[in-house]
Structures are given as C-alpha cells and as structure tokens.
Amino acid sequence: MTYAVRMWQADQSADFGELLRHWRAVRRTSQLDLASVASTTPRYVSFVETGRARPSREMVLRLARALDVPLRERNALLLAAGFAPRYPVAQLGSAQLGRVEAALTSMLDQHEPYPAVVMDRGWNVLRVNRGARLLFGRLLAPDPMPTPANVLRLMIEPGPVRRSVLNWAAVAPALLERSGREAVGGVLDRDTAELVRRLRALPDVAELLADPASASPTAPVIDVRFALGDEVVELFSLVSTIGTPTDVTAQELRVEAFFPTDDDTRAAWRRISSNVKV
Structure with a gap:
C-alpha cells in the first residue's frame, strides 16, 4: 500500500x-x-x-x-490576513507547558525499562527515558547521541543505527510512510518534507521503494529488529499525541513508546538493562 x-x-x-x-x-x-x-x-x-x-x-x-x-x-x-497570531508557541519546559511536561515525564518514567522518546513534528528527539538512552547508547557507541537526534536520519541514512537494524529493508519504507501519516494535520511541514524527499532519493532507498514487494507486509505490525552486541531485540511502538492542544508546540509533540515483541526480547532487554548504567 x-x-x-x-x-x-x-x-x-x-x-x-x-x-x-x-x-x-x-x-x-x-x-x-x-x-x-x-x-x-x-x-x-x-x-x-x-x-x-x-x-x-x-x-x-x-x-x-x-x-x-x-x-x-x-x-x-x-x-x-493582517491579524496577530492567536496560538502561542511555548517552549517545552516552560511554565506554560508545565502540565504537558509533567504528563510526558510520567509517561516516560512509567514505560521503564523499555525505551520511550518525545519527538517534535520534524522527528527530532526532545526527551528520552532511561531505556531509550540505553538503546541509543548501544546503537551509537562509542559516539554520543547527536544533538539534535533525528530519528528519520538515524534510521535511514548510512550509519551505526541503520547497520544495527537487521530488517532495515522492511523498516525504511514503513518509516517513510509513517512520516506522512503521522504529520500534524496529515501535512508535512516544509523542513520535514525536504528531509523526506532527500531520504527517498537515496539510491538504495529509491530502489527499495520501487520494489512492489516492499509494500506487501506479511504481519500486522512491522517490528524493528536491533542487533545490540550479542543480543537481538525485536520492538514495535505505539505513538501518542495530545488530544486537544491550543498551543503550537503541544500540538506537534509525539511520544513513541517501544514494546518487546516476544519473551525472548523481554529476557534480552532485562540482561542488557541490568548490566549497563545509563
């Protein structure tokens, strides 16, 4: 599709x-x-x-x-039309978004030990929980997490994160499809649209997207299979947004929470998280 x-x-x-x-x-x-x-x-x-x-x-x-x-x-x-803007653009962490910040912190904390992140509409990571810090740390080691960390770029452009995704050929087209489906109002902003265009134009990505088989999933959810050293974990995610925002920043926030696909991943994640301090 x-x-x-x-x-x-x-x-x-x-x-x-x-x-x-x-x-x-x-x-x-x-x-x-x-x-x-x-x-x-x-x-x-x-x-x-x-x-x-x-x-x-x-x-x-x-x-x-x-x-x-x-x-x-x-x-x-x-x-x-000649009028002043109506909708505020508060910074995450400001007093105006105090309730939102508290809710995000609660969601991230409650999702431990599994990874969860807060992103803006451009797929830039704004907040992470301990599980996500551990995941990114393992994927990017020995380098630190970039600032800003853009999930689309990390997953699709050549680099250590992409190399760790064992089923990248299935994940990349699905992720690009998600970028449009999850855009605010179903419309990509100018910067994200340009990023998506550039990523779709990468030769190996363009080849994948041209293959009809890449649009024929065989399972209800596409898991992401990460190789983390000697361990392999399979994760799928749920995405949450604020239901009735009246602030621009609040409308553009998304929480992505990752869940283990099976008992093997649960056991592997327990081993990983118990052996590393983050």
Whole structure:
C-alpha cells in the first residue's frame, strides 16, 4: 500500500487568498463544501481567494478550522490576513507547558525499562527515558547521541543505527510512510518534507521503494529488529499525541513508546538493562 504524502509547499509570504486556495487544494475541498462547513457562501469564499473581499479575524479562524489547518499554519493564515497570531508557541519546559511536561515525564518514567522518546513534528528527539538512552547508547557507541537526534536520519541514512537494524529493508519504507501519516494535520511541514524527499532519493532507498514487494507486509505490525552486541531485540511502538492542544508546540509533540515483541526480547532487554548504567 502506498501513502500519498502531502507537503506544506505554499509560499510563506503569500497573501491570504493564495494560502486559502493552497489549503483547499490540500484538503481536496471545493469552494461549495468549504463554504458549507464554515457557514458562509461559495461566492464569499471566491471573493476572499481572489482578493476581492477581506475576511475578518473570526472568518479566518472559521475557514482554518473547516480545513483542519494545523495551529502553526493557522497563525500564518492570520498574519497573511493582517491579524496577530492567536496560538502561542511555548517552549517545552516552560511554565506554560508545565502540565504537558509533567504528563510526558510520567509517561516516560512509567514505560521503564523499555525505551520511550518525545519527538517534535520534524522527528527530532526532545526527551528520552532511561531505556531509550540505553538503546541509543548501544546503537551509537562509542559516539554520543547527536544533538539534535533525528530519528528519520538515524534510521535511514548510512550509519551505526541503520547497520544495527537487521530488517532495515522492511523498516525504511514503513518509516517513510509513517512520516506522512503521522504529520500534524496529515501535512508535512516544509523542513520535514525536504528531509523526506532527500531520504527517498537515496539510491538504495529509491530502489527499495520501487520494489512492489516492499509494500506487501506479511504481519500486522512491522517490528524493528536491533542487533545490540550479542543480543537481538525485536520492538514495535505505539505513538501518542495530545488530544486537544491550543498551543503550537503541544500540538506537534509525539511520544513513541517501544514494546518487546516476544519473551525472548523481554529476557534480552532485562540482561542488557541490568548490566549497563545509563
């Protein structure tokens, strides 16, 4: 199965009408359908897109909600229409995101001894628990974990992490498919879209993606098989997001928690974690 990756390609300096047309095209929504959901008329939507009408702040937000535009890009729509952004962009660790930080810490701690990480929308690792620190430490040794650590790059570009993934040929196409499916609002931001494009263009990755067999999974979940020294562990993951965010950073956070596939991995992980201090 293939996944159509939608990318944030609109010019950030575009006027509101251009941005509205862009998002309507992304959502494959007609002016009539958009007008119906936003409680306005197709004529008014047409006038806004062509610059013949200037929307109010409330109308900008109604149109953005109707198109399920991510919060960061809703701010861009407001700016293009001449209004101040509505949605804050707090830093993780700030007082504004105190409840979020506490919840993330609890999730990471409760998932021990298995790995769990917090990532932003660009797949950059922001927080790790002890299990994830152990996993990355084993995969990258003797080098330290890079800053920032980007999961897509670590898994797909040549390097020690990729060399440790025994079923890389199955994991890489699935991971690239995930990048589009898990994007905020189903739309990759400009930087992540460029990263995905570059990774897909790597010769061995392009060859994999061109092989129909790579899109024919034989199991309900694709495990990642890591070789960690003399041990082999097989892990699958669950991804969690914040349900009702009103802050840009909060909307873009994801927690990925890894679970052992079988009893052999549970036993191997107990041996690994009991012998190493991290």
